[in-house]
Amino acid sequence: MRVRRGRRIRSGTTSSSSSSSSSSDADPGADHPPIGAIETEAEPPDLDDDPECDSLGDIGREVEPGRTDGPADADGGSDVDGSDTGGRASDGAWIQLAAGILFVLAVAGSFSYLMRDELATTSGGDQTAFQARAADSFDRTNDLETLGANGQGQEWQPVRGTWGVDVGKAILVESADNDPNVILLVNAAVGSVAADVGGSGQCGVVARYTSEDDYIALQRVPAFGVWSLERRSGGETEQLATLLDADGSTVRVVLEVGQRTATMRINAREASVALDIEEAPLGGSFGLISTGANAGSCTWDDVQIDTSR
Incomplete structure:
Protein backbone atom coordinates (compact mmCIF):
# COMPACT_ATOMS: atom_id res chain seq x y z
CA MET A 1 0.00 0.00 0.00
CA SER A 55 16.02 3.60 3.77
CA LEU A 56 12.94 1.92 5.22
CA GLY A 57 13.28 -1.08 2.91
CA ASP A 58 9.98 -2.61 1.83
CA ILE A 59 7.88 -0.79 4.41
CA GLY A 60 5.22 1.23 2.70
CA ARG A 61 5.68 -0.31 -0.74
CA GLU A 62 2.77 -1.82 -2.51
CA VAL A 63 3.07 -5.54 -3.13
CA GLU A 64 1.09 -7.23 -5.81
CA PRO A 65 -1.21 -10.03 -4.61
CA GLY A 66 0.37 -13.50 -4.79
CA ARG A 67 3.90 -12.11 -5.16
CA THR A 68 6.78 -12.35 -2.68
CA ASP A 69 9.88 -10.24 -2.60
CA GLY A 70 12.14 -13.22 -1.73
CA PRO A 71 14.12 -15.15 -4.34
CA ALA A 72 12.29 -18.00 -6.05
CA ASP A 73 13.73 -21.49 -5.95
CA ALA A 74 14.27 -23.73 -8.94
CA ASP A 75 10.75 -25.17 -8.61
CA GLY A 76 9.17 -21.77 -8.72
CA GLY A 77 8.42 -21.69 -4.98
CA SER A 78 9.73 -19.18 -2.54
CA ASP A 79 12.32 -19.97 0.10
CA VAL A 80 11.73 -16.76 1.99
CA ASP A 81 10.48 -18.58 5.10
CA GLY A 82 12.82 -21.60 4.60
CA SER A 83 9.89 -24.06 4.65
CA ASP A 84 10.95 -26.05 1.58
CA THR A 85 14.60 -26.24 2.61
CA GLY A 86 13.64 -27.23 6.15
CA GLY A 87 11.36 -29.99 4.86
CA ARG A 88 14.10 -31.48 2.73
CA ALA A 89 16.56 -31.35 5.64
CA SER A 90 14.01 -33.01 7.93
CA ASP A 91 13.39 -35.83 5.41
CA GLY A 92 17.13 -36.45 5.15
CA ALA A 93 17.48 -36.70 8.92
CA TRP A 94 14.68 -39.29 9.13
CA ILE A 95 16.28 -41.38 6.38
CA GLN A 96 19.62 -41.38 8.22
CA LEU A 97 17.92 -42.38 11.47
CA ALA A 98 16.06 -45.27 9.80
CA ALA A 99 19.26 -46.50 8.16
CA GLY A 100 21.03 -46.45 11.53
CA ILE A 101 18.27 -48.49 13.18
CA LEU A 102 18.35 -51.11 10.39
CA PHE A 103 22.14 -51.41 10.75
CA VAL A 104 21.90 -52.02 14.50
CA LEU A 105 19.19 -54.67 14.00
CA ALA A 106 21.28 -56.43 11.35
CA VAL A 107 24.33 -56.56 13.62
CA ALA A 108 22.25 -57.85 16.55
CA GLY A 109 20.67 -60.55 14.36
CA SER A 110 24.07 -61.72 13.10
CA PHE A 111 25.44 -61.89 16.65
CA SER A 112 22.44 -63.93 17.84
CA TYR A 113 22.87 -66.36 14.91
CA LEU A 114 26.58 -66.87 15.64
CA MET A 115 25.93 -67.47 19.34
CA ARG A 116 23.13 -69.99 18.70
CA ASP A 117 25.34 -73.07 18.24
CA GLU A 118 27.50 -72.26 21.27
CA LEU A 119 24.45 -72.00 23.50
CA ALA A 120 23.07 -75.27 22.13
CA THR A 121 26.25 -77.24 22.78
CA THR A 122 26.85 -75.97 26.31
CA SER A 123 23.37 -75.64 27.74
CA GLY A 124 21.65 -78.96 27.49
CA GLY A 125 18.81 -77.11 25.78
CA ASP A 126 18.14 -75.21 29.00
CA GLN A 127 21.08 -72.75 28.97
CA THR A 128 22.77 -74.52 31.93
CA ALA A 129 26.54 -74.83 31.62
CA PHE A 130 27.93 -78.32 32.28
CA GLN A 131 31.12 -79.19 34.15
CA ALA A 132 33.24 -82.32 33.87
CA ARG A 133 32.31 -84.87 36.52
CA ALA A 134 33.97 -88.08 35.41
CA ALA A 135 36.05 -89.61 32.62
CA ASP A 136 37.42 -93.07 31.87
CA SER A 137 39.70 -94.31 29.06
CA PHE A 138 40.00 -97.84 30.60
CA ASP A 139 43.78 -97.79 30.35
CA ARG A 140 44.27 -100.45 33.01
CA THR A 141 44.85 -104.17 33.41
CA ASN A 142 42.31 -106.46 31.81
CA ASP A 143 39.61 -107.56 34.21
CA LEU A 144 36.66 -109.69 33.10
CA GLU A 145 34.87 -109.56 36.43
CA THR A 146 34.57 -105.86 37.16
CA LEU A 147 34.98 -102.52 35.48
CA GLY A 148 36.64 -101.16 38.60
CA ALA A 149 37.38 -97.45 39.10
CA ASN A 150 38.50 -94.71 36.78
CA GLY A 151 41.69 -92.67 37.17
CA GLN A 152 40.00 -90.35 39.69
CA GLY A 153 38.98 -93.27 41.90
CA GLN A 154 35.29 -93.18 40.98
CA GLU A 155 33.80 -96.70 41.05
CA TRP A 156 31.51 -98.01 38.33
CA GLN A 157 28.26 -99.39 39.79
CA PRO A 158 26.83 -102.38 37.86
CA VAL A 159 23.02 -102.66 37.86
CA ARG A 160 22.63 -105.63 35.50
CA GLY A 161 25.08 -107.88 33.69
CA THR A 162 28.77 -108.54 34.23
CA TRP A 163 31.08 -105.81 32.97
CA GLY A 164 34.86 -105.81 32.51
CA VAL A 165 37.92 -104.30 30.82
CA ASP A 166 39.51 -105.86 27.76
CA VAL A 167 42.43 -104.35 25.83
CA GLY A 168 41.73 -100.83 27.00
CA LYS A 169 37.98 -100.91 26.39
CA ALA A 170 34.87 -101.59 28.46
CA ILE A 171 32.85 -104.65 27.49
CA LEU A 172 29.77 -106.57 28.62
CA VAL A 173 31.26 -109.90 29.67
CA GLU A 174 27.96 -111.63 30.43
CA SER A 175 24.45 -110.46 29.71
CA ALA A 176 21.72 -110.60 32.33
CA ASP A 177 18.63 -112.71 31.90
CA ASN A 178 16.51 -109.61 31.39
CA ASP A 179 17.26 -106.35 29.63
CA PRO A 180 18.68 -103.86 30.03
CA ASN A 181 22.30 -104.39 30.99
CA VAL A 182 23.35 -101.19 32.74
CA ILE A 183 26.37 -99.88 34.61
CA LEU A 184 26.41 -96.39 36.15
CA LEU A 185 29.08 -93.92 37.19
CA VAL A 186 27.55 -90.50 38.09
CA ASN A 187 24.31 -89.47 39.78
CA ALA A 188 22.84 -86.27 38.34
CA ALA A 189 19.56 -84.69 37.25
CA VAL A 190 20.84 -83.05 34.04
CA GLY A 191 24.05 -83.46 32.06
CA SER A 192 25.65 -85.35 29.19
CA VAL A 193 27.39 -88.69 28.64
CA ALA A 194 29.69 -89.33 25.67
CA ALA A 195 31.59 -92.41 24.51
CA ASP A 196 33.25 -94.06 21.53
CA VAL A 197 30.92 -96.98 20.87
CA GLY A 198 31.83 -99.89 18.58
CA GLY A 199 30.58 -103.37 17.70
CA SER A 200 27.44 -104.73 16.10
CA GLY A 201 25.18 -105.12 19.13
CA GLN A 202 22.35 -102.92 20.38
CA CYS A 203 24.21 -100.72 22.84
CA GLY A 204 25.03 -97.14 23.77
CA VAL A 205 24.75 -94.70 26.70
CA VAL A 206 22.06 -93.98 29.27
CA ALA A 207 20.91 -90.96 31.31
CA ARG A 208 18.41 -90.36 34.11
CA TYR A 209 18.36 -94.03 34.95
CA THR A 210 16.22 -94.67 38.04
CA SER A 211 15.03 -98.22 37.28
CA GLU A 212 14.62 -100.68 34.44
CA ASP A 213 11.30 -98.96 33.70
CA ASP A 214 12.46 -95.31 33.73
CA TYR A 215 15.43 -93.91 31.79
CA ILE A 216 16.54 -92.16 28.60
CA ALA A 217 18.92 -94.05 26.28
CA LEU A 218 20.80 -93.56 23.02
CA GLN A 219 21.48 -96.94 21.35
CA ARG A 220 22.57 -98.37 18.04
CA VAL A 221 19.83 -100.52 16.45
CA PRO A 222 21.62 -102.68 13.85
CA ALA A 223 18.41 -104.26 12.54
CA PHE A 224 17.30 -100.87 11.22
CA GLY A 225 20.69 -99.24 10.60
CA VAL A 226 20.01 -96.31 12.93
CA TRP A 227 20.88 -94.79 16.27
CA SER A 228 17.74 -94.40 18.34
CA LEU A 229 16.98 -91.89 21.11
CA GLU A 230 14.45 -93.55 23.40
CA ARG A 231 12.63 -92.74 26.59
CA ARG A 232 11.31 -95.48 28.84
CA SER A 233 8.65 -94.35 31.29
CA GLY A 234 6.44 -96.56 33.42
CA GLY A 235 7.66 -99.65 31.57
CA GLU A 236 6.68 -98.24 28.13
CA THR A 237 9.33 -97.36 25.52
CA GLU A 238 8.92 -94.34 23.21
CA GLN A 239 11.26 -93.59 20.30
CA LEU A 240 12.03 -89.84 20.31
CA ALA A 241 14.42 -89.46 17.34
CA THR A 242 16.78 -91.41 15.05
CA LEU A 243 19.97 -90.81 13.05
CA LEU A 244 21.50 -93.09 10.40
CA ASP A 245 24.19 -95.54 11.56
CA ALA A 246 27.75 -95.52 10.15
CA ASP A 247 27.79 -99.18 9.05
CA GLY A 248 28.57 -100.55 12.51
CA SER A 249 31.89 -98.71 12.83
CA THR A 250 33.08 -97.10 16.05
CA VAL A 251 31.49 -93.66 16.39
CA ARG A 252 31.45 -90.85 18.92
CA VAL A 253 28.01 -90.61 20.51
CA VAL A 254 26.70 -87.98 22.91
CA LEU A 255 23.48 -88.01 24.90
CA GLU A 256 22.68 -84.65 26.48
CA VAL A 257 19.69 -84.26 28.78
CA GLY A 258 18.41 -80.98 30.20
CA GLN A 259 15.35 -80.25 32.28
CA ARG A 260 13.15 -79.95 29.18
CA THR A 261 15.14 -81.34 26.23
CA ALA A 262 17.10 -84.39 25.10
CA THR A 263 19.74 -84.18 22.37
CA MET A 264 21.61 -86.93 20.52
CA ARG A 265 24.83 -86.42 18.54
CA ILE A 266 26.44 -89.03 16.29
CA ASN A 267 29.82 -87.94 14.89
CA ALA A 268 28.66 -84.29 15.18
CA ARG A 269 25.29 -84.99 13.50
CA GLU A 270 22.56 -83.86 15.86
CA ALA A 271 18.89 -84.39 16.66
CA SER A 272 17.07 -82.70 19.53
CA VAL A 273 13.59 -83.18 21.01
CA ALA A 274 11.50 -81.59 23.75
CA LEU A 275 10.68 -83.60 26.85
CA ASP A 276 7.44 -83.67 28.79
CA ILE A 277 8.58 -82.87 32.33
CA GLU A 278 5.75 -84.85 33.93
CA GLU A 279 6.76 -87.98 32.00
CA ALA A 280 10.50 -87.41 32.50
CA PRO A 281 11.02 -86.47 36.14
CA LEU A 282 14.39 -85.17 37.26
CA GLY A 283 16.84 -87.55 38.90
CA GLY A 284 18.71 -90.74 38.07
CA SER A 285 22.24 -91.55 36.91
CA PHE A 286 24.48 -91.57 33.80
CA GLY A 287 26.31 -94.61 32.42
CA LEU A 288 26.41 -97.36 29.76
CA ILE A 289 23.64 -99.62 28.43
CA SER A 290 23.30 -102.71 26.23
CA THR A 291 20.18 -104.69 25.26
CA GLY A 292 19.09 -107.47 22.96
CA ALA A 293 20.37 -110.91 22.05
CA ASN A 294 23.69 -109.62 20.71
CA ALA A 295 24.43 -107.32 23.66
CA GLY A 296 27.89 -108.76 24.29
CA SER A 297 29.36 -107.69 20.95
CA CYS A 298 29.88 -104.02 21.88
CA THR A 299 32.80 -101.94 23.17
CA TRP A 300 33.02 -98.52 24.91
CA ASP A 301 35.98 -96.21 25.23
CA ASP A 302 36.84 -92.64 26.28
CA VAL A 303 33.72 -92.10 28.37
CA GLN A 304 33.08 -88.49 29.45
CA ILE A 305 30.28 -87.42 31.81
CA ASP A 306 29.50 -83.75 32.41
CA THR A 307 26.81 -82.38 34.69
CA SER A 308 25.43 -79.06 35.90
CA ARG A 309 27.03 -79.49 39.32
Whole structure:
Protein backbone atom coordinates (compact mmCIF):
# COMPACT_ATOMS: atom_id res chain seq x y z
CA MET A 1 0.00 0.00 0.00
CA ARG A 2 1.23 3.52 -0.72
CA VAL A 3 1.88 5.82 2.23
CA ARG A 4 0.40 9.18 1.66
CA ARG A 5 1.91 12.24 3.21
CA GLY A 6 0.36 15.69 3.16
CA ARG A 7 -1.23 18.42 5.16
CA ARG A 8 -4.87 19.18 5.22
CA ILE A 9 -5.58 22.87 4.83
CA ARG A 10 -8.79 24.05 6.32
CA SER A 11 -10.54 27.34 5.61
CA GLY A 12 -9.74 30.06 8.07
CA THR A 13 -6.19 28.79 8.68
CA THR A 14 -2.86 29.67 7.19
CA SER A 15 0.34 27.81 6.63
CA SER A 16 2.37 30.75 7.79
CA SER A 17 3.64 31.35 11.29
CA SER A 18 3.48 35.14 10.99
CA SER A 19 2.47 37.14 14.01
CA SER A 20 -0.94 38.70 14.35
CA SER A 21 0.42 42.16 13.76
CA SER A 22 1.83 41.39 10.33
CA SER A 23 -1.33 39.49 9.34
CA SER A 24 -3.44 42.53 9.84
CA ASP A 25 -1.45 44.48 7.26
CA ALA A 26 -1.57 41.84 4.53
CA ASP A 27 -4.18 41.52 1.85
CA PRO A 28 -6.97 39.41 3.33
CA GLY A 29 -7.50 37.55 0.12
CA ALA A 30 -3.93 36.79 -0.69
CA ASP A 31 -3.35 33.79 1.62
CA HIS A 32 -6.88 32.67 2.42
CA PRO A 33 -9.49 31.09 0.22
CA PRO A 34 -12.83 32.76 0.03
CA ILE A 35 -15.14 32.21 2.95
CA GLY A 36 -17.26 29.15 2.37
CA ALA A 37 -14.84 27.57 -0.10
CA ILE A 38 -14.76 23.75 -0.39
CA GLU A 39 -12.06 22.03 1.67
CA THR A 40 -9.16 20.97 -0.48
CA GLU A 41 -6.41 18.37 -0.08
CA ALA A 42 -2.76 18.86 -0.89
CA GLU A 43 -1.17 16.61 -3.50
CA PRO A 44 0.75 13.83 -1.72
CA PRO A 45 4.44 13.55 -2.49
CA ASP A 46 5.87 10.66 -4.54
CA LEU A 47 7.47 8.39 -1.98
CA ASP A 48 9.25 6.30 -4.59
CA ASP A 49 11.66 9.18 -5.14
CA ASP A 50 12.07 9.94 -1.46
CA PRO A 51 15.49 8.73 -0.16
CA GLU A 52 14.12 8.62 3.32
CA CYS A 53 11.55 6.05 2.27
CA ASP A 54 14.20 3.99 0.48
CA SER A 55 16.02 3.60 3.77
CA LEU A 56 12.94 1.92 5.22
CA GLY A 57 13.28 -1.08 2.91
CA ASP A 58 9.98 -2.61 1.83
CA ILE A 59 7.88 -0.79 4.41
CA GLY A 60 5.22 1.23 2.70
CA ARG A 61 5.68 -0.31 -0.74
CA GLU A 62 2.77 -1.82 -2.51
CA VAL A 63 3.07 -5.54 -3.13
CA GLU A 64 1.09 -7.23 -5.81
CA PRO A 65 -1.21 -10.03 -4.61
CA GLY A 66 0.37 -13.50 -4.79
CA ARG A 67 3.90 -12.11 -5.16
CA THR A 68 6.78 -12.35 -2.68
CA ASP A 69 9.88 -10.24 -2.60
CA GLY A 70 12.14 -13.22 -1.73
CA PRO A 71 14.12 -15.15 -4.34
CA ALA A 72 12.29 -18.00 -6.05
CA ASP A 73 13.73 -21.49 -5.95
CA ALA A 74 14.27 -23.73 -8.94
CA ASP A 75 10.75 -25.17 -8.61
CA GLY A 76 9.17 -21.77 -8.72
CA GLY A 77 8.42 -21.69 -4.98
CA SER A 78 9.73 -19.18 -2.54
CA ASP A 79 12.32 -19.97 0.10
CA VAL A 80 11.73 -16.76 1.99
CA ASP A 81 10.48 -18.58 5.10
CA GLY A 82 12.82 -21.60 4.60
CA SER A 83 9.89 -24.06 4.65
CA ASP A 84 10.95 -26.05 1.58
CA THR A 85 14.60 -26.24 2.61
CA GLY A 86 13.64 -27.23 6.15
CA GLY A 87 11.36 -29.99 4.86
CA ARG A 88 14.10 -31.48 2.73
CA ALA A 89 16.56 -31.35 5.64
CA SER A 90 14.01 -33.01 7.93
CA ASP A 91 13.39 -35.83 5.41
CA GLY A 92 17.13 -36.45 5.15
CA ALA A 93 17.48 -36.70 8.92
CA TRP A 94 14.68 -39.29 9.13
CA ILE A 95 16.28 -41.38 6.38
CA GLN A 96 19.62 -41.38 8.22
CA LEU A 97 17.92 -42.38 11.47
CA ALA A 98 16.06 -45.27 9.80
CA ALA A 99 19.26 -46.50 8.16
CA GLY A 100 21.03 -46.45 11.53
CA ILE A 101 18.27 -48.49 13.18
CA LEU A 102 18.35 -51.11 10.39
CA PHE A 103 22.14 -51.41 10.75
CA VAL A 104 21.90 -52.02 14.50
CA LEU A 105 19.19 -54.67 14.00
CA ALA A 106 21.28 -56.43 11.35
CA VAL A 107 24.33 -56.56 13.62
CA ALA A 108 22.25 -57.85 16.55
CA GLY A 109 20.67 -60.55 14.36
CA SER A 110 24.07 -61.72 13.10
CA PHE A 111 25.44 -61.89 16.65
CA SER A 112 22.44 -63.93 17.84
CA TYR A 113 22.87 -66.36 14.91
CA LEU A 114 26.58 -66.87 15.64
CA MET A 115 25.93 -67.47 19.34
CA ARG A 116 23.13 -69.99 18.70
CA ASP A 117 25.34 -73.07 18.24
CA GLU A 118 27.50 -72.26 21.27
CA LEU A 119 24.45 -72.00 23.50
CA ALA A 120 23.07 -75.27 22.13
CA THR A 121 26.25 -77.24 22.78
CA THR A 122 26.85 -75.97 26.31
CA SER A 123 23.37 -75.64 27.74
CA GLY A 124 21.65 -78.96 27.49
CA GLY A 125 18.81 -77.11 25.78
CA ASP A 126 18.14 -75.21 29.00
CA GLN A 127 21.08 -72.75 28.97
CA THR A 128 22.77 -74.52 31.93
CA ALA A 129 26.54 -74.83 31.62
CA PHE A 130 27.93 -78.32 32.28
CA GLN A 131 31.12 -79.19 34.15
CA ALA A 132 33.24 -82.32 33.87
CA ARG A 133 32.31 -84.87 36.52
CA ALA A 134 33.97 -88.08 35.41
CA ALA A 135 36.05 -89.61 32.62
CA ASP A 136 37.42 -93.07 31.87
CA SER A 137 39.70 -94.31 29.06
CA PHE A 138 40.00 -97.84 30.60
CA ASP A 139 43.78 -97.79 30.35
CA ARG A 140 44.27 -100.45 33.01
CA THR A 141 44.85 -104.17 33.41
CA ASN A 142 42.31 -106.46 31.81
CA ASP A 143 39.61 -107.56 34.21
CA LEU A 144 36.66 -109.69 33.10
CA GLU A 145 34.87 -109.56 36.43
CA THR A 146 34.57 -105.86 37.16
CA LEU A 147 34.98 -102.52 35.48
CA GLY A 148 36.64 -101.16 38.60
CA ALA A 149 37.38 -97.45 39.10
CA ASN A 150 38.50 -94.71 36.78
CA GLY A 151 41.69 -92.67 37.17
CA GLN A 152 40.00 -90.35 39.69
CA GLY A 153 38.98 -93.27 41.90
CA GLN A 154 35.29 -93.18 40.98
CA GLU A 155 33.80 -96.70 41.05
CA TRP A 156 31.51 -98.01 38.33
CA GLN A 157 28.26 -99.39 39.79
CA PRO A 158 26.83 -102.38 37.86
CA VAL A 159 23.02 -102.66 37.86
CA ARG A 160 22.63 -105.63 35.50
CA GLY A 161 25.08 -107.88 33.69
CA THR A 162 28.77 -108.54 34.23
CA TRP A 163 31.08 -105.81 32.97
CA GLY A 164 34.86 -105.81 32.51
CA VAL A 165 37.92 -104.30 30.82
CA ASP A 166 39.51 -105.86 27.76
CA VAL A 167 42.43 -104.35 25.83
CA GLY A 168 41.73 -100.83 27.00
CA LYS A 169 37.98 -100.91 26.39
CA ALA A 170 34.87 -101.59 28.46
CA ILE A 171 32.85 -104.65 27.49
CA LEU A 172 29.77 -106.57 28.62
CA VAL A 173 31.26 -109.90 29.67
CA GLU A 174 27.96 -111.63 30.43
CA SER A 175 24.45 -110.46 29.71
CA ALA A 176 21.72 -110.60 32.33
CA ASP A 177 18.63 -112.71 31.90
CA ASN A 178 16.51 -109.61 31.39
CA ASP A 179 17.26 -106.35 29.63
CA PRO A 180 18.68 -103.86 30.03
CA ASN A 181 22.30 -104.39 30.99
CA VAL A 182 23.35 -101.19 32.74
CA ILE A 183 26.37 -99.88 34.61
CA LEU A 184 26.41 -96.39 36.15
CA LEU A 185 29.08 -93.92 37.19
CA VAL A 186 27.55 -90.50 38.09
CA ASN A 187 24.31 -89.47 39.78
CA ALA A 188 22.84 -86.27 38.34
CA ALA A 189 19.56 -84.69 37.25
CA VAL A 190 20.84 -83.05 34.04
CA GLY A 191 24.05 -83.46 32.06
CA SER A 192 25.65 -85.35 29.19
CA VAL A 193 27.39 -88.69 28.64
CA ALA A 194 29.69 -89.33 25.67
CA ALA A 195 31.59 -92.41 24.51
CA ASP A 196 33.25 -94.06 21.53
CA VAL A 197 30.92 -96.98 20.87
CA GLY A 198 31.83 -99.89 18.58
CA GLY A 199 30.58 -103.37 17.70
CA SER A 200 27.44 -104.73 16.10
CA GLY A 201 25.18 -105.12 19.13
CA GLN A 202 22.35 -102.92 20.38
CA CYS A 203 24.21 -100.72 22.84
CA GLY A 204 25.03 -97.14 23.77
CA VAL A 205 24.75 -94.70 26.70
CA VAL A 206 22.06 -93.98 29.27
CA ALA A 207 20.91 -90.96 31.31
CA ARG A 208 18.41 -90.36 34.11
CA TYR A 209 18.36 -94.03 34.95
CA THR A 210 16.22 -94.67 38.04
CA SER A 211 15.03 -98.22 37.28
CA GLU A 212 14.62 -100.68 34.44
CA ASP A 213 11.30 -98.96 33.70
CA ASP A 214 12.46 -95.31 33.73
CA TYR A 215 15.43 -93.91 31.79
CA ILE A 216 16.54 -92.16 28.60
CA ALA A 217 18.92 -94.05 26.28
CA LEU A 218 20.80 -93.56 23.02
CA GLN A 219 21.48 -96.94 21.35
CA ARG A 220 22.57 -98.37 18.04
CA VAL A 221 19.83 -100.52 16.45
CA PRO A 222 21.62 -102.68 13.85
CA ALA A 223 18.41 -104.26 12.54
CA PHE A 224 17.30 -100.87 11.22
CA GLY A 225 20.69 -99.24 10.60
CA VAL A 226 20.01 -96.31 12.93
CA TRP A 227 20.88 -94.79 16.27
CA SER A 228 17.74 -94.40 18.34
CA LEU A 229 16.98 -91.89 21.11
CA GLU A 230 14.45 -93.55 23.40
CA ARG A 231 12.63 -92.74 26.59
CA ARG A 232 11.31 -95.48 28.84
CA SER A 233 8.65 -94.35 31.29
CA GLY A 234 6.44 -96.56 33.42
CA GLY A 235 7.66 -99.65 31.57
CA GLU A 236 6.68 -98.24 28.13
CA THR A 237 9.33 -97.36 25.52
CA GLU A 238 8.92 -94.34 23.21
CA GLN A 239 11.26 -93.59 20.30
CA LEU A 240 12.03 -89.84 20.31
CA ALA A 241 14.42 -89.46 17.34
CA THR A 242 16.78 -91.41 15.05
CA LEU A 243 19.97 -90.81 13.05
CA LEU A 244 21.50 -93.09 10.40
CA ASP A 245 24.19 -95.54 11.56
CA ALA A 246 27.75 -95.52 10.15
CA ASP A 247 27.79 -99.18 9.05
CA GLY A 248 28.57 -100.55 12.51
CA SER A 249 31.89 -98.71 12.83
CA THR A 250 33.08 -97.10 16.05
CA VAL A 251 31.49 -93.66 16.39
CA ARG A 252 31.45 -90.85 18.92
CA VAL A 253 28.01 -90.61 20.51
CA VAL A 254 26.70 -87.98 22.91
CA LEU A 255 23.48 -88.01 24.90
CA GLU A 256 22.68 -84.65 26.48
CA VAL A 257 19.69 -84.26 28.78
CA GLY A 258 18.41 -80.98 30.20
CA GLN A 259 15.35 -80.25 32.28
CA ARG A 260 13.15 -79.95 29.18
CA THR A 261 15.14 -81.34 26.23
CA ALA A 262 17.10 -84.39 25.10
CA THR A 263 19.74 -84.18 22.37
CA MET A 264 21.61 -86.93 20.52
CA ARG A 265 24.83 -86.42 18.54
CA ILE A 266 26.44 -89.03 16.29
CA ASN A 267 29.82 -87.94 14.89
CA ALA A 268 28.66 -84.29 15.18
CA ARG A 269 25.29 -84.99 13.50
CA GLU A 270 22.56 -83.86 15.86
CA ALA A 271 18.89 -84.39 16.66
CA SER A 272 17.07 -82.70 19.53
CA VAL A 273 13.59 -83.18 21.01
CA ALA A 274 11.50 -81.59 23.75
CA LEU A 275 10.68 -83.60 26.85
CA ASP A 276 7.44 -83.67 28.79
CA ILE A 277 8.58 -82.87 32.33
CA GLU A 278 5.75 -84.85 33.93
CA GLU A 279 6.76 -87.98 32.00
CA ALA A 280 10.50 -87.41 32.50
CA PRO A 281 11.02 -86.47 36.14
CA LEU A 282 14.39 -85.17 37.26
CA GLY A 283 16.84 -87.55 38.90
CA GLY A 284 18.71 -90.74 38.07
CA SER A 285 22.24 -91.55 36.91
CA PHE A 286 24.48 -91.57 33.80
CA GLY A 287 26.31 -94.61 32.42
CA LEU A 288 26.41 -97.36 29.76
CA ILE A 289 23.64 -99.62 28.43
CA SER A 290 23.30 -102.71 26.23
CA THR A 291 20.18 -104.69 25.26
CA GLY A 292 19.09 -107.47 22.96
CA ALA A 293 20.37 -110.91 22.05
CA ASN A 294 23.69 -109.62 20.71
CA ALA A 295 24.43 -107.32 23.66
CA GLY A 296 27.89 -108.76 24.29
CA SER A 297 29.36 -107.69 20.95
CA CYS A 298 29.88 -104.02 21.88
CA THR A 299 32.80 -101.94 23.17
CA TRP A 300 33.02 -98.52 24.91
CA ASP A 301 35.98 -96.21 25.23
CA ASP A 302 36.84 -92.64 26.28
CA VAL A 303 33.72 -92.10 28.37
CA GLN A 304 33.08 -88.49 29.45
CA ILE A 305 30.28 -87.42 31.81
CA ASP A 306 29.50 -83.75 32.41
CA THR A 307 26.81 -82.38 34.69
CA SER A 308 25.43 -79.06 35.90
CA ARG A 309 27.03 -79.49 39.32
